[in-house]
Amino acid sequence: MDQRPDIHAQTASTMTKRLLRVLSGERCERPPFWLMRQAGRYLPEYRKLRGEAGSFLDLCYTPDLAAEVTLQPVRRFSLDAAILFSDILVVPQGLGQAVDFVEARGPVLEPICNSADLARLDGTDITARLSPVYRAVERVVQDLPENVALIGFAGAPWTVATYMVEGGITREFGVVKSWAFEEAESFQRLIDLLVDATAAHLIAQIAAGAEIVQIFESWAGVLPARAFERWCTAPVAAVTRKVKARYPSVPVIAFPRGAGILYEDYAAATGIDALGLDSTVPTKWAARHLQTKVPVQGNLDPRLLVIGGKAMEAAVADILEDLAGGPFVFNLGHGVFPETPPGHVEALARLLLDGRT
Amino acid sequence: MDQRPDIHAQTASTMTKRLLRVLSGERCERPPFWLMRQAGRYLPEYRKLRGEAGSFLDLCYTPDLAAEVTLQPVRRFSLDAAILFSDILVVPQGLGQAVDFVEARGPVLEPICNSADLARLDGTDITARLSPVYRAVERVVQDLPENVALIGFAGAPWTVATYMVEGGITREFGVVKSWAFEEAESFQRLIDLLVDATAAHLIAQIAAGAEIVQIFESWAGVLPARAFERWCTAPVAAVTRKVKARYPSVPVIAFPRGAGILYEDYAAATGIDALGLDSTVPTKWAARHLQTKVPVQGNLDPRLLVIGGKAMEAAVADILEDLAGGPFVFNLGHGVFPETPPGHVEALARLLLDGRT
Numbered sequence: 001m002d003q004r005p006d007i008h009a010q011t012a013s014t015m016t017k018r019l020l021r022v023l024s025g026e027r028c029e030r031p032p033f034w035l036m037r038q039a040g041r042y043l044p045e046y047r048k049l050r051g052e053a054g055s056f057l058d059l060c061y062t063p064d065l066a067a068e069v070t071l072q073p074v075r076r077f078s079l080d081a082a083i084l085f086s087d088i089l090v091v092p093q094g095l096g097q098a099v100d101f102v103e104a105r106g107p108v109l110e111p112i113c114n115s116a117d118l119a120r121l122d123g124t125d126i127t128a129r130l131s132p133v134y135r136a137v138e139r140v141v142q143d144l145p146e147n148v149a150l151i152g153f154a155g156a157p158w159t160v161a162t163y164m165v166e167g168g169i170t171r172e173f174g175v176v177k178s179w180a181f182e183e184a185e186s187f188q189r190l191i192d193l194l195v196d197a198t199a200a201h202l203i204a205q206i207a208a209g210a211e212i213v214q215i216f217e218s219w220a221g222v223l224p225a226r227a228f229e230r231w232c233t234a235p236v237a238a239v240t241r242k243v244k245a246r247y248p249s250v251p252v253i254a255f256p257r258g259a260g261i262l263y264e265d266y267a268a269a270t271g272i273d274a275l276g277l278d279s280t281v282p283t284k285w286a287a288r289h290l291q292t293k294v295p296v297q298g299n300l301d302p303r304l305l306v307i308g309g310k311a312m313e314a315a316v317a318d319i320l321e322d323l324a325g326g327p328f329v330f331n332l333g334h335g336v337f338p339e340t341p342p343g344h345v346e347a348l349a350r351l352l353l354d355g356r357t
Numbered sequence: 358m359d360q361r362p363d364i365h366a367q368t369a370s371t372m373t374k375r376l377l378r379v380l381s382g383e384r385c386e387r388p389p390f391w392l393m394r395q396a397g398r399y400l401p402e403y404r405k406l407r408g409e410a411g412s413f414l415d416l417c418y419t420p421d422l423a424a425e426v427t428l429q430p431v432r433r434f435s436l437d438a439a440i441l442f443s444d445i446l447v448v449p450q451g452l453g454q455a456v457d458f459v460e461a462r463g464p465v466l467e468p469i470c471n472s473a474d475l476a477r478l479d480g481t482d483i484t485a486r487l488s489p490v491y492r493a494v495e496r497v498v499q500d501l502p503e504n505v506a507l508i509g510f511a512g513a514p515w516t517v518a519t520y521m522v523e524g525g526i527t528r529e530f531g532v533v534k535s536w537a538f539e540e541a542e543s544f545q546r547l548i549d550l551l552v553d554a555t556a557a558h559l560i561a562q563i564a565a566g567a568e569i570v571q572i573f574e575s576w577a578g579v580l581p582a583r584a585f586e587r588w589c590t591a592p593v594a595a596v597t598r599k600v601k602a603r604y605p606s607v608p609v610i611a612f613p614r615g616a617g618i619l620y621e622d623y624a625a626a627t628g629i630d631a632l633g634l635d636s637t638v639p640t641k642w643a644a645r646h647l648q649t650k651v652p653v654q655g656n657l658d659p660r661l662l663v664i665g666g667k668a669m670e671a672a673v674a675d676i677l678e679d680l681a682g683g684p685f686v687f688n689l690g691h692g693v694f695p696e697t698p699p700g701h702v703e704a705l706a707r708l709l710l711d712g713r714t
Binding site: 172173174177178181182221222223224225226227228258259260261262263279281282283284299301303304306307309311315318337339 | 661
């Protein structure tokens with residue numbers, strides 16, 4: 001399966017996909033767009049299928065269902081990309097950690113607290129354990145419209161480590177920071193394990209047909225600068241190197257949400273191809289300081305997609321004015337909220353395609 | 358009480374206070390320091406008094422007790438400032454909104470949802486309603502060591518509005534953003550009311566003896582740039598103008614936590630005297646881009662004060678290396694955590710005073 005480099009060569013055919021053209025540095029008069037969490041709870045057809053599927057993880061690990069959910073928003077809206085329906089916590093599960101999703105509470109993991117817990121994790125057969133994810137990628141490819149690109153993804157090592165160590169969502173990051181600051185050497189082993197596992201997971205998605213990968217660093221905004229460089233920048237650089245060693249022409253997008261001032265050095269230091277901007281990044285500043293180095297993607301506040309109407313239209317116009325002059329992918333600055341009316345996504349798509357809702 | 362400008366004139370006497378010298382733009386060989394939330398739950402003497410005092414708000418509104426709690430950390434550690442023990446939510450309470458503090462849940466407010474709710478708020482006699490706060494300031498002044506400065510404070514209008522509209526702590530800011538984005542004119546009325554109330558509250562604290570005021574914008578990091586300029590920068594500029602119209606020589610520190618890239622324009626646009634840095638602001642960058650304009654304050658990750666030892670010492674050394682060459686106030690990048698060992702604060706104080714723990 002790893003022996004199919006042809007589907008990733010930059011042939012004239014694949015490069016007609018608008019998103020791939022922009023990620024190679026081209027500017028498109030009409031910027032391509034997709035939305036983080038474009039597949040999910042805001043869509044009635046997702047809720048219906050989710051109700052029938054059993055657990056959230058059953059959905060992720062059943063190729064037909066994961067592929068169906070991935071394609072739902074592509075059928076409704078004129079999106080330039082599909083992003084595989086999956087979760088960043090399949091990687092810890094693939095390493096042997098117990099992961100569960102509890103309704104109305106979120107993910108619950110048996111926490112990894114120290115070197116002994118770490119020793120029980122095993123990255124050797126992660127792509128075998130996660131093979132249903134790659135089968136889902138293959139199913140999506142079969143039904144993907146020819147102008148739509150397929151994005152695979154993974155969480156960045158630091159972000160995934162926060163869930164693994166805290167045992168779920170945290171607000172203070174007390175346990176994981178204590179480990180990282182106090183016992184940097186053993187924490188480095190966890191990060192190194194995640195670098196290898198994340199790269200293997202992305203490479204397997206590409207081998208199955210993903211044309212682009214995105215690395216989600218959801219918790220880039222909680223570390224001091226020196227710690228950010230060690231635990232966010234360096235591991236993402238290592239993952240990117242490993243992916244590019246196998247698939248040099250597959251674009252890597254990174255989304256270091258909340259990186260703030262640290263956005264500026266991140267693109268060069270990681271070697272990624274494009275930078276996802278969260279909603280707080282000023283677009284005028286991004287045009288001068290980021291887009292001059294790499295294509296950028298973002299960054300409508302997803303709350304404005306819930307609100308819709310004039311407020312959304314004005315914000316979209318501002319973003320386009322500031323960023324559409326260079327290589328730019330329109331997206332949100334964070335995931336679609338479950339309470340988003342699908343009609344607002346439809347209006348956004350019309351606005352981006354035709355310049356009016 | 359407003360007729361005592363003499364205590365705030367920049368006489369040789371008041372300017373011997375190290376913190377005031379730095380806030381006037383001077384560099385001190387040994388930077389002054391204080392800690393956000395330096396009075397509070399991590400101190401056993403606080404927990405004892407809190408247990409005897411009744412509710413959290415009883416503590417804030419009983420001048421003797423609030424003054425005692427304010428002074429507790431000053432007695433233990435060689436701090437350069439005391440900060441009044443109070444809460445940013447006394448302002449909504451002073452405007453007539455119902456505010457309660459529920460153990461293990463945090464503040465609970467009867468939410469302000471629309472223009473009709475807004476019409477029931479009344480800012481005319483806010484300083485009369487909050488007079489116990491100013492009595493507490495006066496009590497602190499009586500017992501304050503002569504080299505220690507007294508800081509008054511308030512929440513910034515946007516941050517206080519998030520609590521008022523959401524009814525407490527929020528993670529998504531959905532209700533308050535919907536109001537701000539959809540009905541900007543009526544939301545502006547809430548912000549304008551808060552600008553006046555906040556300025557009046559700060560002015561009354563200064564009149565009672567506060568020598569410095571700090572404005573806490575805890576939720577600076579959740580708005581897109583244009584909304585940040587309207588709802589964070591402009592209101593803080595207005596508050597600062599009002600305070601300076603009455604007390605031109607009293608320094609105003611603002612702490613726009615999470616402002617990221619927007620930190621850069623904030624100082625000039627607001628007219629504040631000094632800028633509080635959260636822990637994610639890179640100190641090398643701050644030395645070049647912020648400290649060249651105003652004195653800066655910050656920004657040790659408070660988690661490192663919980664951890665202590667070598668990790669804390671190394672981080673403190675890095676901060677001093679980057680920022681102690683200019684006008685600089687050592688502080689945390691966020692408040693002291695309740696689980697902080699007081700011995701670590703003692704070690705930090707020794708490190709800052711003597712260069713060793």
